[in-house]
Amino acid sequence: MSELKNDVFLRALLREPVPYTPLWMMRQAGRYLPEYRQTREQAGSFMALAQNPELACEVTLQPLRRFDLDAAILFSDILTIPDAMGLGLQFVEGEGPRFKRPLHDEAAIAQLQVPDLDRLRYVFDAVALIHKELNGAVPLIGFSGSPWTLACYMVEGASSSDYRQIKTLMYRRPDLLHRILSINAQAVQAYLNAQIQAGAQAVMVFDSWGGVLADGLFQQFSLQYTRQVLEGLQREAHGRVVPRIVFTKGGGQWLAEMADLGCDALGVDWTVNLAAARRTVDDRVALQGNLDPMTLFGGEAAIRNEARRVLADFGHVHQGGHVFNLGHGISQFTPIEAVSALVEEVHRASPAYHGTKAGT
Amino acid sequence: MSELKNDVFLRALLREPVPYTPLWMMRQAGRYLPEYRQTREQAGSFMALAQNPELACEVTLQPLRRFDLDAAILFSDILTIPDAMGLGLQFVEGEGPRFKRPLHDEAAIAQLQVPDLDRLRYVFDAVALIHKELNGAVPLIGFSGSPWTLACYMVEGASSSDYRQIKTLMYRRPDLLHRILSINAQAVQAYLNAQIQAGAQAVMVFDSWGGVLADGLFQQFSLQYTRQVLEGLQREAHGRVVPRIVFTKGGGQWLAEMADLGCDALGVDWTVNLAAARRTVDDRVALQGNLDPMTLFGGEAAIRNEARRVLADFGHVHQGGHVFNLGHGISQFTPIEAVSALVEEVHRASPAYHGTKAGT
Numbered sequence A, B: 001m002s003e004l005k006n007d008v009f010l011r012a013l014l015r016e017p018v019p020y021t022p023l024w025m026m027r028q029a030g031r032y033l034p035e036y037r038q039t040r041e042q043a044g045s046f047m048a049l050a051q052n053p054e055l056a057c058e059v060t061l062q063p064l065r066r067f068d069l070d071a072a073i074l075f076s077d078i079l080t081i082p083d084a085m086g087l088g089l090q091f092v093e094g095e096g097p098r099f100k101r102p103l104h105d106e107a108a109i110a111q112l113q114v115p116d117l118d119r120l121r122y123v124f125d126a127v128a129l130i131h132k133e134l135n136g137a138v139p140l141i142g143f144s145g146s147p148w149t150l151a152c153y154m155v156e157g158a159s160s161s162d163y164r165q166i167k168t169l170m171y172r173r174p175d176l177l178h179r180i181l182s183i184n185a186q187a188v189q190a191y192l193n194a195q196i197q198a199g200a201q202a203v204m205v206f207d208s209w210g211g212v213l214a215d216g217l218f219q220q221f222s223l224q225y226t227r228q229v230l231e232g233l234q235r236e237a238h239g240r241v242v243p244r245i246v247f248t249k250g251g252g253q254w255l256a257e258m259a260d261l262g263c264d265a266l267g268v269d270w271t272v273n274l275a276a277a278r279r280t281v282d283d284r285v286a287l288q289g290n291l292d293p294m295t296l297f298g299g300e301a302a303i304r305n306e307a308r309r310v311l312a313d314f315g316h317v318h319q320g321g322h323v324f325n326l327g328h329g330i331s332q333f334t335p336i337e338a339v340s341a342l343v344e345e346v347h348r349a350s351p352a353y354h355g356t357k358a359g360t
Helices: A008-013 A034-043 A046-051 A053-066 A080-087 A106-111 A117-134 A147-156 A164-172 A174-198 A217-231 A252-258 A274-281 A293-297 A300-314 A336-353 B008-013 B034-043 B046-050 B053-066 B080-087 B106-111 B117-134 B147-156 B164-172 B174-198 B217-231 B252-258 B274-281 B293-297 B300-314 B336-353
Strands: A089-092 A096-099 A140-145 A202-207 A244-248 A265-267 A286-291 A322-326 B089-092 B096-099 B140-145 B202-207 B244-248 B265-267 B286-291 B322-326
Touching: A008 A202, A008 A286, A008 A322, A034 A046, A034 A053, A046 A053, A046 A089, A053 A117, A053 A336, A080 A089, A080 A117, A080 A147, A080 A174, A096 A147, A106 A174, A117 A140, A117 A174, A140 A147, A140 A174, A147 A164, A147 A174, A147 A202, A147 A217, A164 A174, A164 B293, A164 B300, A174 A202, A174 A217, A202 A217, A217 A244, A217 A252, A244 A252, A252 A274, A252 B252, A274 A286, A274 A300, A286 A300, A293 A300, A293 A336, A293 B164, A300 A322, A300 A336, A300 B164, A322 A336, B008 B202, B008 B286, B008 B322, B034 B046, B034 B053, B046 B053, B046 B089, B053 B117, B053 B336, B080 B089, B080 B117, B080 B147, B080 B174, B096 B147, B106 B174, B117 B140, B117 B174, B140 B147, B140 B174, B147 B164, B147 B174, B147 B202, B147 B217, B164 B174, B174 B202, B174 B217, B202 B217, B217 B244, B217 B252, B244 B252, B252 B274, B274 B286, B274 B300, B286 B300, B293 B300, B293 B336, B300 B322, B300 B336, B322 B336
Parallel strands: A140 A202, A202 A244, A244 A265, A265 A286, A286 A322, B140 B202, B202 B244, B244 B265, B265 B286, B286 B322
Antiparallel strands: A089 A096, B089 B096
8 A cells, every 4th residue: 555645634533743734525426527527428417427446536536636635535426336226226317316115114224234245346436546647645534324314315315405204214113223323334344444444544523413313312323333333443454543533414413422322533513613612522523614605605705714714613633633624515506716715714724723722 | 351261371470470381382272183274274375374373373272172281372483573564475385485575675674664563464353352252261372583583584595505695694683683673573573572561471582593503702793682582572462471481492501591581481402411401491481391292102101101201300399480382482393182181281290389388
């Protein structure tokens, strides 16, 4: 394995001293980039793009050619696991993902199994290829949806506005939902370990829909299974710790409980005050976030102001850890020059929050 | 004015002792009721229903005939004010509300004015008629959208998934957005005062989209203007205090700041733990909530369990105040018998949390 030239991101996640605040953006390899749209068109469909390791590698690297980002993230879809379970993932233009065979009855749930990882070989091949092509420039992040988030799509069959089907199952047949979640947890764990073995240097669990659960049920049906995933994850690879990030969109009120989850960093969205969040987790974990992606439509002065505000909210990093990110995926309509201004400002303004604390 | 036979709801909002926890449901006059669907069909369109005081009165009273609810809420739309401002509200079947003339440029914003309240006469006529027909059975709640929530629709022109247009305005031309919000605050205040004068015995501000704002900006662009509304509200009518409720969906992390807003109660959604929320607001305000509306799809046993859990989370009411509600509007697909079970359980189980605290 090649030596990492820039490990600021990994060290920040582990709350080690770094010279500046590292930065990457959720969905940084995506539709706002004209070169992404071109590769996507060349592939023919979103799934063809995600399942072709060479093209997945190409789009993963595209944002790094334009911007001075401190990490790459595997280009893939969040629903690869249920697809490998046989649910039949399809993308209908303008409609988002949809499963041909969602879990609509007890028989389907009884048949559900941890998928053969060979069906996800294309993902691990992409990880290995990206790792090689990066050649140690920056670390590569592997990722998966959380057991709960995968279950939402598997039961609803598509994205939902009210999560009525999965919540009906949760209240009426919690045993069946626990079966799905337990299988998902095993699958996610194996999937992330295989990504680590293929070359992922950090991993992130996207609990995108954890925030739709009631307090009390979030802990039982989402957090518990994310914890199970983390417990069986490979801690080191090639002599380095592989840090874990967990992001629950809309999960700001559960940060205290999440700090004990067994991860190194928690992602937070823009509704969270970083100073308050930091006090809540008491620097036991690093924090990743939390600029509103819509800030990138505000023009250069606002972007730079808001970026500095996020840095100031976190404050002097000292014994903590901060990875700058958006609080959600970047919008497909984002102007390229907005991203340039953001990256430039974070790298320009953040060193003041690192190093020896003035006066102490 | 007729004497109130059941003022448990008003007293709970003011944190006075009550014998049980009062209950009403957001959107309780709505599509899950077959009689509502019939009246809606008779009216011809949603706006025709909302603008006809007799029919609005009829649908307001419908849920009270079926269920032992402790309050009625005016049936109306959240967008009556911008419609009266001349933006041209329309409902396209299956698409939700849409404005013919949204605020898409500086000229439109410069022309915006507090509307003549005569254009909203149909709302106040409905309030007066409902008040008369209720004949003191339970209190009547008047309501409005918050200045920010109205502005979201006025600038976006419809509901939005990313609030890109209003956030772009916020970052690029905060002066223009402040102008809209200031006019909205004046309009909402006059609108709620006119509802109080017509017979509303409590008022609620729905800050439905406050939760999409970043921390820091929520305070500047939503909370500040809700505060302005509350500052000018008539405090008493017909010898009784008119309590105020403010509900920011997704606003759980701002409860400490909202407790000083000048309202009597804060609505909270189901992601919030009521015990923690109560500690946060230190019983300075009552809390309203917070059952997940999807619980009503869980069958009778789950509904009763979850209702008891909400009561237990709040705990013994003592010096506090709790109004039972859903954490969001009731779903149109809700079975009637689910609502019956919920109402029955709250009235059956809640007296144990009132009166002299055992052992103290």
